[in-house]
Amino acid sequence: MDAVTLARLQFAFTVGFHFLIVPVSIGLSVMMVIAERRFRRSGLVEDRRASDFWIRLFTTTFAIGVATGITMEFAFGTNWADYSRFVGDIFGAPLAAEGVFAFFLESTFLGVLLFGRGRVSNKFYYVSTWLVAAGAHLSALWIIIANSWQQTPAGFAVIDGRAQLTDFFAAAFNPSTLPRYFHTVASTWVAGAFIAAAIAAWYMLRDREHDFARKVMPAALTVALLASLAMPIIGDFHARQVAATQPAKLAAFEGIYPTQTHAPMAVVGWVDTNTQTVRGIKIPNVLSVLVGYSANTKITGLDAYKPADRPPVQLTFQSYHLMVLLGFWLIAVAIAGLVQWRRGKLAQSRGLLWAIVATAPLTILAIQSGWMAAEVGRQPWIVYGQLRTVDAASKVVPAAQIAATMTGFGLIYLVLFIGWMRIFFGVVKRGPEAIAVPGQDVTLPETAGATERTHTDRPATTY
Secondary structure (H helix, E strand, O other): OOHHHHHHHHHHHHHHHHHHHHHHHHHHHHHHHHHHHHHHHHOOHHHHHHHHHHHHHHHHHHHHHHHHHHHHHHHHHHOOHHHHHHHHHHHHHHHHHHHHHHHHHHHHHHHHHHHOEOOEOHHHHHHHHHHHHHHHHHHHHHHHHHHHHHHOOOOEEEEOOEEEEOOHHHHHOOOOHHHHHHHHHHHHHHHHHHHHHHHHHHHHHHOOOHHHHHHHHHHHHHHHHHHHHHHHHHHHHHHHHHHHHOHHHHHHHHOOOOOEOOOOEEEEEEEEOOOOEEEEEEEOOHHHHHHHOOOOOOEOOHHHOOHHHOOOHHHHHHHHHHHHHHHHHHHHHHHHHHHHHHOOOHHHOHHHHHHHHHHHHHHHHHHHHHHHHHHHOOOOEEEOOOEEHHHHOOOOOOHHHHHHHHHHHHHHHHHHHHHHHHHHHHHHHHOHHHOOOOOOEEEOOOOOOOOOOEEEOOOOOOO
């Protein structure tokens, strides 16, 4: 492969791996706040253990997210030097702001959560959970501001071959920032809620951690359902923004080649690029109606663009539709879970409990698919309409070096992923009942070759 292709693959791999972790981190911050709020209101030992349980899961995820995010910023100066020269005056500001205003906030008050229990007031500790969650969401905002500027650049002028900032607020709140932010954050809430529901379902299947599962399941499924139902509404808002500012991407989403009214929307299908048609199940008129509230709304097709200016249609189409189909699955599972819970039969519905467990990773797949559709759909531009991806890559880094570093990253990330999974699932396997609280007994779950043991005043377990 040539150097540009390898540089694209390397960055896609590193950012894709990082984006496996970030939704879990942000989503778990919401569950952490809910759990600490419950403990603050009840004062029960089991609620404190539940809060500490979510804090541990959040902490290990936050740590791996930091580790995997650093490499991307180095890539801007190595594999994408020409990109950095063009956008550095604009792109650097939100990245710096993310570190100063979001990461420091999140990490500082995470320290309070880890070491401050019993050393600060209960109110300050509770507020700290909110500040950690706020830092996670603020971090997402700054990163999405930077990324959205690439999608719909605004508030700048090109001077001497460089994009220079002319209006900070126009650049930061460009046309795609808010729809992309709301869409992304809602998806992380879905992921965090389904992960929480999956953990509770696993405990129900194992007939353990009964109090924890009983309290977590309805809260998690409620958040999952509300956030999942919000996604089509936010997605509609986002799609109409794409139609106005990136019509080629919208056309690729649905495999639309000729400009047309009464444009259909595909449910599933395959784009035949030779005949420039979509083979599959299509609903007439729906795309035109969704974009302009009328079947007579004109949808600009890919034929309006030169072949060199079109996105990779098949990958954009399939990733977009996978995201949409998974979104409807998430809604269905959340509704089914809540209905069975209200009927008092969820604990006996083992098939549905296993479906909830299996749905947790599908939320991450849906997020990855949406990210892929958004980023592949803006190709061949790295800054839409301003700088092509092929022109943004470094000219002096040979393909062999990129291949070597990509191999190294793959091995390191594999080790990090295995380590994170072992710690994460280790915390889940032990369960909240194994978390020590001063002055309280700790019940350890049964393990192979061991019976249940009870310890009093056991020091806090470290992992």
